[in-house]
Each structure stands twice: as structure tokens, then as C-alpha cells.
Amino acid sequence: MVDLNRFLVPWMDQVKPYGTEDLLIAWSNPELKRMMVNENPIPPSEKVLQAVFEAAKSGNRYPDNGPRIRAKIARRYDLGPENVFISHGSSEIIDMIMRLFVSPGDEVLLPNPTFSLYSIRARVVGGSVVAVDMTPDLQYDIPAMLRAVTPRIKVIIVCTPNNPTGDFISDDDLMKIVELGIPTLIDEAYLEYHPEHESKAPLIRKYNHLIVAHTFSKAYGMAGIRFGYALADEKLIDYFRKIQIPWNTSLLAMAAAEAALDEGEELERKAAYNNAGVEYICKELSKIPGVKPYYSHGNYVLIDATDTGATGQEIVDHVFQKAGVIIKYFAPLRGRKGFFRISLGTHEENSLCVHAIKKYLENRKKEKKA
């Protein structure tokens, strides 16, 4: 056997892959409630399915780079198709940004907590991560982020609304980051749930170091179909073109996305369904003493149950064992160990999850008293 370490890039042994164990468990046990990876519980519409079916008829052909869908997306932002780059989900955009700007020894600046894939993809290219804790009320700590800027920082991540904390960065704070002139990803993965908040896409006209990313995995409900896009200055898009594997966005994904773009009402329906679920979960869980849900503009709610005495891990384990609901544990923040996140499911699943948490915490309290 060859000693692979002689050939591997030296930092690769330290890279931990993105955890997909929950997905393996969920796919092989379809009776479980999947409330852990911010999926949309509503399946694709008939029109989307039909579009995929039609596109599959040309499945023997390589796709182009989607001039029609790029033009359609561009019109929504009053940009040109040359400002739109389509991808195999927005994770691919995140990965391309790291490959473009980060080499071994460089750093990526981001808030903590946030979507874990940013760090993973930075480490894959030999970069390291400067994670700046959010404020105690889980807002971007801009003074601390600005203090963390050094010449080693090659990319800054702004996720807005942030996963898992759920809030938008304020315009003033965003501009303090933008004005640094460092390549910055503005990840708007969840923006379609709240279209009353304007996209930051117009900034790309003035700032050639910004990338605004979107995905069809969330409000559009196409996580398994895989479609995302980036908006940026034409020259930056040219670099994406150099780095992306050609034909990465499948004909089926493009067709699905194009059909979904034409169904504005379907998107509104999905967003309204989700947002009602967020209200429900926040309202119900905030009635439990010691439980603090953070109101979210995405399809997830972060909860801090530290003051109940239970840890996030205990709650996640209990809900899984007693109710068959998979939710996600989050690492302690500022010494508080009670964090977990619920990804919105159907209204029935949301209710099942809320009741399982309530029951666990009530029983726990009774046991402590006894």
C-alpha cells in the first residue's frame, strides 16, 4: 500500500467533511421527520416536474451555460445576463469563491455561528478561519469583525439572514464590511422567504469585489434538484467561468429553476406556509420558561434552552428517540450549552416537534422536583 501522506496536500488530514449522517439516516428511514437541514417540506409543483421531464428528453446532450435562465434572473435585478453565474446549488458558489481567493496561509472572516460549509470549504483549500462571535443577542459584532481584519483576510462572509440566527445584517453594518474592499460573499440563501427585504444585488454595480449568492434549495423547495446562482461584476464572473467545471448545472436543474421562476404565486404560497410555521414555533416555545427562540426570517429557528438546565444535545436526542424528529444540535456559544435548531417542517411536523420538546422539559422539571 502506498503512503498517501507523501502525496496529499499537507492540510487535508485536518479537514472534517460536512456531516451528512443525518441525511443518510433520514433517507433510509422515511418515517422520520426531517427537520435538520433547512429543507422545504413542500415538494416541487406539477409544472416544475413537467419541465424536468421535458428536459430529460434531451438528456443525451451537454447543457450550455443557461443564457435564457441567466437573462430571466438578471431582469429581476435589473442587471445583465453577464452578471449572472449559475451553479449546482449555491454551495458551489461558496466553493468557487474559496478556490479563487484563498491559498494556504490565507484567512476567511465570518460570524459565529453561521452556515458551517463556509469554514469547511476554506479549509479544503488550505485556508484558515477567523470566526467572530456574534453579540449576546446574536447580531453581527461589526466592531469585533473590523478589528479582526488583517492582510491575511482574503474573503469575508456575510450571510443575511444568517443561518442559524435568523436575522438580517443592518445596512450600515453591511456597508462597513463592503467598504473594506475585501472580496465579500453576501449569501441571501433565505431572502425569498421575505421578499419585502431588498436584495443587496444592486451593490454589485458599484463594488466589483462583491458576490451575491442565491439558491433554489430553500423557499423554491428544490434542494435535491440543485440550482443556485451568483450575481457579480462581469469580470469576477469571468473568473468563475475559469474555475467551474463546464456543464456543472444540469439541463434538468435549469429547466426546473426556469419553471419555478415563472410560478410567483407558488413561491409566495411556500413562503407564507413557512413563515406561519416560524410564528407558531416561536410563539409556542417562548411560553416555556427558560426557552428562548430567536425569531427567524429563514426556514429554521434557533433556540437557546440553557436556562431550563437541559443541553441542546439532550433535547435533540430526546426528540429523536421519542418522536422520530431529527433536529440539529448547535455548539455552545458564550458558555451556553442549550442551543439547537429546528428546520421548519409541515404544520403537523412542527406541532409534533414542539410537543415533544414541551413534554421533555416538563417531565425533566417534575423529575428534578421529585
Ligand SMILES: Cc1ncc(COP(=O)(O)O)c(C=O)c1O
Ligand atoms: C446560508 C446558506 N447558504 C448556502 C446553502 C447551500 O445551499 P445549496 O443547497 O444551494 O447548496 C445553505 C444550505 O443550508 C445555507 O444555509
